[in-house]
Amino acid sequence: MSFYTRLVSSALFPLHERVKGHASVELRRELERTQWLGHEQILRMQGERLRAFLVEIGGRVPYYRDLFARVHFDPREASSRADLARLPLLDKAAIRAAGEAMLATDAGALTRYNTGGSSGEPLVFYIGKDRKTHDVAAKWRATRWWGVDIGDPEIVVWGSPIELRAQDWMRLSRDRVLRSTLLPAFEMSPANLDRFVDEIARIRPAMLFGYPSSLALIAEHAKVRGVDLSQLGVKVAFVTSERLYEHQREAISAAFGCPVANGYGGRDAGFIAHECPHGGMHLSAEHIVVEIVDGDGQPAAPGAAGEIVVTHMATADFPFVRYRTGDIGVLDEAPCPCGRGLPLLEEIQGRSTDFVVAQDGTVLHGLALIYTVRDMPGVERFRIVQHARDNVEVLLVANTAFGDADERRIRESFRGRLGADVRVDITKVPDIAPERSGKYRYVVSHVAAGPGTR
Numbered sequence: 001m002s003f004y005t006r007l008v009s010s011a012l013f014p015l016h017e018r019v020k021g022h023a024s025v026e027l028r029r030e031l032e033r034t035q036w037l038g039h040e041q042i043l044r045m046q047g048e049r050l051r052a053f054l055v056e057i058g059g060r061v062p063y064y065r066d067l068f069a070r071v072h073f074d075p076r077e078a079s080s081r082a083d084l085a086r087l088p089l090l091d092k093a094a095i096r097a098a099g100e101a102m103l104a105t106d107a108g109a110l111t112r113y114n115t116g117g118s119s120g121e122p123l124v125f126y127i128g129k130d131r132k133t134h135d136v137a138a139k140w141r142a143t144r145w146w147g148v149d150i151g152d153p154e155i156v157v158w159g160s161p162i163e164l165r166a167q168d169w170m171r172l173s174r175d176r177v178l179r180s181t182l183l184p185a186f187e188m189s190p191a192n193l194d195r196f197v198d199e200i201a202r203i204r205p206a207m208l209f210g211y212p213s214s215l216a217l218i219a220e221h222a223k224v225r226g227v228d229l230s231q232l233g234v235k236v237a238f239v240t241s242e243r244l245y246e247h248q249r250e251a252i253s254a255a256f257g258c259p260v261a262n263g264y265g266g267r268d269a270g271f272i273a274h275e276c277p278h279g280g281m282h283l284s285a286e287h288i289v290v291e292i293v294d295g296d297g298q299p300a301a302p303g304a305a306g307e308i309v310v311t312h313m314a315t316a317d318f319p320f321v322r323y324r325t326g327d328i329g330v331l332d333e334a335p336c337p338c339g340r341g342l343p344l345l346e347e348i349q350g351r352s353t354d355f356v357v358a359q360d361g362t363v364l365h366g367l368a369l370i371y372t373v374r375d376m377p378g379v380e381r382f383r384i385v386q387h388a389r390d391n392v393e394v395l396l397v398a399n400t401a402f403g404d405a406d407e408r409r410i411r412e413s414f415r416g417r418l419g420a421d422v423r424v425d426i427t428k429v430p431d432i433a434p435e436r437s438g439k440y441r442y443v444v445s446h447v448a449a450g451p452g453t454r
Contacts, residue, residue: 001149004179008151012177017136021129027137034286035141039341046285047079053313054078054321060104061319081289082299084311084322089297091324092123107317114375115268125268128317135271138284139263142274146236146261148207151178155200157210157218159185159367181205185214188355189362193221197229204232208256212239213355216248217363219255230257238263243348264348269310269325273345280336281345287314290345291322292331305330305347356386357447359419366443372413378402381432386445392418393425395432 001009014025034042054075057064068075073086092115095102103110103126110126140150175182181203183196196218200208208215215237222229234256239248240263249260262281265272272290273283283290292306293299300306308329312320332346356364366384373382373394378401385393392414396402411424 005151009149022133024136028140031141035340042341057319063098063101104317126318130314134314138271152206153179155205157183157214186368197222208237212244212248216251219251234258270312278338282342356445
């Protein structure tokens with residue numbers, strides 16, 4: 001570790017967190033201790049924290065106070081994941097319907113968030129300091145598994161407007177101190193891909209972070225250009241927000257000469273799991289309970305695939321209890337060779353976002369289109385299908401709040417990104433069926449995107 005990285009990770013970043021009121025340094029140290037406890041010890045600790053969490057929200061949150069009374073659930077009797085099955089599953093529709101009843105009556109300062117949009121069902125929710133502290137600490141712990149730390153040079157290839165809009169002078173100054181460089185993942189045009197490759201070569205980051213599809217596209221573009229990025233000293237490429245396919249892992253690893261570490265989570269569900277150098281997908285079990293349920297919402301058989309359901313115990317101000325992620329996964333009962341007692345996810349079958357291709361050949365991340373549709377109040381569900389470069393269809397399950405002005409906004413926004421002559425068909429449908437896996441796919445492109453595409 002360089003002197004500068006040690007300065008940032010041990011002094012500057014902790015000061016930054018303390019100013020924000022986050023106890024992430026102390027929690028990260030605690031998580032680095034508890035990860036080495038035995039599997040059964042961790043589950044017992046999780047059960048104790050679960051009981052305390054449920055008792056707390058039963059007293060502070062109107063929605064759960066009423067729910068517990070309605071289903072005759074005594075949170076004082078809960079001691080394990082199995083006890084949660086007595087409660088109903090929570091989805092975005094239920095959260096929206098509950099409104100302010102989801103908020104603790106004595107909640108402190110909260111930050112308003114929206115889901116990232118890939119679910120097609122926009123959700124407004126709130127996060128307090130406890131949850132932010134956990135997210136920072138859990139991610140920080142996982143980062144250090146790979147021999148890198150906060151303050152090491154980092155390149156982030158990302159497309160969320162929350163991060164992109166936050167690039168004011170204060171955020172830019174912070175990123176400069178942390179040696180973190182943001183590259184926008186929305187427009188993967190040949191010119192931008194050239195710039196990304198050159199920027200990575202110039203900065204020589206110790207770590208990369210981004211969508212697997214975006215990093216794989218950069219890797220393939222560098223290969224086509226004949227640019228060798230494998231000797232830059234990149235130690236690890238962290239990927240998240242999409243399903244990581246094996247061909248993407250191979251392309252990223254070969255291009256940058258480093259391992260690829262998969263991460264799983266969401267802005268709503270939290271930092272759920274991260275891959276260690278031994279290949280285990282470790283759950284953040286100290287504060288997150290993960291269940292796998294079948295199509296009837298019942299606990300799936302051991303080793304069987306089902307929907308990933310999350311209870312985040314650092315969300316007492318706006319609780320997520322048995323929250324349906326919409327993703328399909330499998331729990332792994334075997335221990336990880338690394339020796340950590342944290343439970344494992346064997347497989348994540350969901351989370352996939354597609355690319356689309358503009359009329360001029362520019363490759364765009366699917367989120368560039370999703371963000372236009374997701375926050376429209378009249379849109380309940382949607383799917384964007386690119387049939388050809390000059391034809392995109394938007395399937396909408398819409399209510400009466402969706403009107404002509406919204407249709408115009410979609411067409412104008414899509415044409416602004418894809419090309420002025422692109423035909424944008426908007427088709428209202430009664431329902432949109434999920435994939436066979438149970439996961440919805442919200443951007444489907446039938447146009448090939450890759451290094452041969454302009």
